[in-house]
Amino acid sequence: MELVSASLLLLCLCCILLASAWKSRDQRGQLPPGPAPLPLLGNFLQLDRTNVIHSLEKLREKYGPVFTVHLGSRRVVVLCGYQAVKEALVDQAEEFSGRGQIPAFSKDFNEHGVVFANGERWRQLRRFSLTTLRNFGMGKRSIEERIQEEAQCLVEELWKTQGAPFDPIFNLSQAISNIICSIVFGNRFDYEDEKFITLNKLIFTRFRTLIPLYNAFPGILEKIPGPHHVGSKCSQEIISFISERIKLQQATLDLNAPQNFIDCFLAKMEQEKQNPSTEFSMENLVMSTFNLFFAGTETVSTTLRYGFLILLKHPQVQEKIHQEIDAVIGRERAPTVEDRGRMPYTDATLHEIQRFSDILPMSLPHTVTRDTRFRGYLIPEGTYVYPLLSTVHFDLEEHKTPEAFAPERFLSENGCFKKQNAFLPFSAGKRACLGEGLARMELFLFFTTVLQRFALRSPVAPEQLSLAPDVSNFGKVPQRYQLCLRQR
């Protein structure tokens, strides 16, 4: 009797396995083409672990602009080139609006906070974050004024270098970080403040410890000791710093006069405390604050750092910007956002810096929110989607000589600013960067304020400087370099 039941059980198991194998074969038939995966490893052995993005671009040559790869056991649909990315993120915005997780972050965020949330949680947190950022931009002390003040603090700090060569990496990230600090905590920090220095070092290290191997095999690597745990330790320290600040602000909160992002969130939590399904919880507050720090500090400061390096390599571009600053702003007053409209060459250069530096080449992972028909394929609900922004920024069908740095591509024949479609540093669609307005304001004001005061020089000849990125996975960063400043 026991033998019969065991045989029956075995038979049932075989049927289930066969059915699921058939189903997955069937689904694969309708998915975009791609290399055959190995069990558990997927296509990992076909990818260069030090430059995943480059490996994906190579696969495109073989399989076309939309293809499927397996990173470990995870199936990912990759989108290449402006047309495919736009058709997905813009024309089918709702279907492609899910957020995929980055395993190296999942332990920290647990799908909380606006960046990694999905469904109703994401909708509520996104709406709230956008409104709050916008409101602070219109308050008594606008974000523009705050950025102008911080840019002056940065200039004073840079003054201290007295023309000697230095690496601008920490000066820039501290200045940019202070803008987010003003928005979320309501105050800036002194550049010498020990806690602030530590916080910025933690964010810096966290950004650089996203190891592709961990993202492909999180289950196994989690159990093995090693350097891949450093990132998570940094996150825990950042979370403690934020939680401490929230506690302090909770103690002095005036519900009728919230002063910053955290105050507004705490007020919303109070308002919604009777709602059992509210998303305005402490966990979402801590994680959204962390998100704003992380998304808002490294991105802008990396772009500026790349921008200054590009100017060292192309002194003639710097020269033209200096001339435009002198003609439109002069040397006395601080640059304002309004000036941008009258400075097409500077505007074009900033766009070209963002296109060329391409700091988030794979954007952030998306998922499809339902079974989705796309270009004749059927992508099952929950499938991961990587829109490769690098293939938009270096799309040969959209840009002439995309490898060259040329602000002129953003200028019309009569010198006016000219838009380009294939320019998506902030991505597009429902998940597009929610800090775009702030980031653009920061880039323009910091860039022009520094260039109004200083001429940038490299201690080595421009030919010796390389614009190739240092890390080319989740994020591209410029190689470390030295900068000398001469007062203008």
Ligand code: HEM
């Ligand atoms: C040069 C600066 C910046 C660049 C290039 C950039 C780029 C991006 C990109 C590519 C994404 C992913 C979009 C997608 O999934 O399709 C993103 C998302 C996001 N960014 Fe930015 N970003 C910048 C600055 C900022 C700033 C200053 C903030 C903070 C105020 C910010 C907050 C966010 C948030 C919260 C998300 C997640 C949006 C969501 O999932 O709904 N970013 N950003």
